[in-house]
Amino acid sequence: MASVTSDGWVPHDDIVISPGSDLTIRINEYSGEGTRKSLERMASLHVKRDTLINSSRYFQTMMGSRWAESRNDTIVLEDDTVKSLEIWLRHFHGTLDVVTLDEISVADIWHVILASDKYHFDRYDLLEWFIRWYHNATAAGIHRDNLANKLILPCYAFDYARGFQDLTKSLAYEEKGLIMEINPIDNVRLHLPPRIIQQVIAAKGRLRNILTRELFAKINFLIETGSCSCKDETVFNYLRELGKSRFSHWRSGHFPCCGVEWKRRVGKAIEVTAEYFDGLCLDCMKITVKADKEYWDHASYSERYDENCRITHGEPTHYFSLMARRDKRGLVAD
Numbered sequence: 001m002a003s004v005t006s007d008g009w010v011p012h013d014d015i016v017i018s019p020g021s022d023l024t025i026r027i028n029e030y031s032g033e034g035t036r037k038s039l040e041r042m043a044s045l046h047v048k049r050d051t052l053i054n055s056s057r058y059f060q061t062m063m064g065s066r067w068a069e070s071r072n073d074t075i076v077l078e079d080d081t082v083k084s085l086e087i088w089l090r091h092f093h094g095t096l097d098v099v100t101l102d103e104i105s106v107a108d109i110w111h112v113i114l115a116s117d118k119y120h121f122d123r124y125d126l127l128e129w130f131i132r133w134y135h136n137a138t139a140a141g142i143h144r145d146n147l148a149n150k151l152i153l154p155c156y157a158f159d160y161a162r163g164f165q166d167l168t169k170s171l172a173y174e175e176k177g178l179i180m181e182i183n184p185i186d187n188v189r190l191h192l193p194p195r196i197i198q199q200v201i202a203a204k205g206r207l208r209n210i211l212t213r214e215l216f217a218k219i220n221f222l223i224e225t226g227s228c229s230c231k232d233e234t235v236f237n238y239l240r241e242l243g244k245s246r247f248s249h250w251r252s253g254h255f256p257c258c259g260v261e262w263k264r265r266v267g268k269a270i271e272v273t274a275e276y277f278d279g280l281c282l283d284c285m286k287i288t289v290k291a292d293k294e295y296w297d298h299a300s301y302s303e304r305y306d307e308n309c310r311i312t313h314g315e316p317t318h319y320f321s322l323m324a325r326r327d328k329r330g331l332v333a334d
Contacts (some may be wrong), residue, residue, distance in 0.1 A: 022049050022073065196280065214273065276316055284322055
């Protein structure tokens with residue numbers, strides 16, 4: 001079926017969410033924003049009225065008040081996507097398994113989040129489903145098609161601690177350019193709190209400093225205190241091979257070593273850097289009633305920095321996560 005608009009023919013889908021439906025939700029899906037918005041797709045989703053009413057306070061108000069929709073057997077929703085509403089409605093009606101995970105794009109997930117905010121749906125209800133979708137979507141790698149940059153917001157919105165940790169750690173260690181989130185949809189209102197990306201960038205800078213410190217500790221010592229005749233050649237060869245990243249090809253006696261096992265030293269630098277940052281922790285980022293005290297006590301933890309957290313991590317993750325959370329308002333801080 002199709003409907004005529006000023007832009008031409010628009011496809012119309014008829015979707016049965018649940019057998020025995022007694023209410024039709026018509027969705028008008030648009031592309032673009034503002035004056036450039038055009039009708040792209042329409043759909044009629046057949047649902048049960050009582051199930052819809054119980055799904056959220058928004059629909060309780062709509063269907064149980066003097067709104068015109070409460071007396072009709074069809075309601076019209078604007079500016080939503082068909083797929084995102086289908087996911088939520090199938091979840092409420094217990095038919096979500098009909099939709100395969102491969103059918104759902106990253107953009108669909110962002111629209112699912114928008115719909116939850118608009119209609120007051122509880123995203124926690126979809127957490128287990130989102131985790132399954134996440135593992136399916138990232139099975140081939142989180143850097144394919146910039147997935148890591150696109151999935152930080154969904155993991156944050158669904159409060160998926162493990163995924164959020166993996167993505168922020170991967171970006172800090174592996175992103176070559178400027179770290180930023182990528183929005184796969186037209187809506188510009190949906191984004192992370194800026195401090196989250198700031199802290200991932202800060203962690204990346206700290207990793208660079210640690211790697212530099214570990215790589216050049218012995219070289220600096222050699223330059224300052226070395227008395228052997230081979231130290232100049234050793235420093236030159238070390239810097240040359242370091243620039244070529246050819247340490248795996250070094251052979252014993254490849255160049256004068258001044259008594260230092262350079263290959264082992266580089267391996268140790270890599271190990272120290274790789275073990276430093278575990279990614280950001282959503283639990284450490286959450287505001288508590290002890291926010292001020294926790295701010296000043298962040299360096300006084302004697303044993304575990306991940307106590308009561310859903311993920312395992314050390315002090316650096318705790319600190320960067322603590323600095324990423326939204327500050328209190330008033331008394332200077334904001």
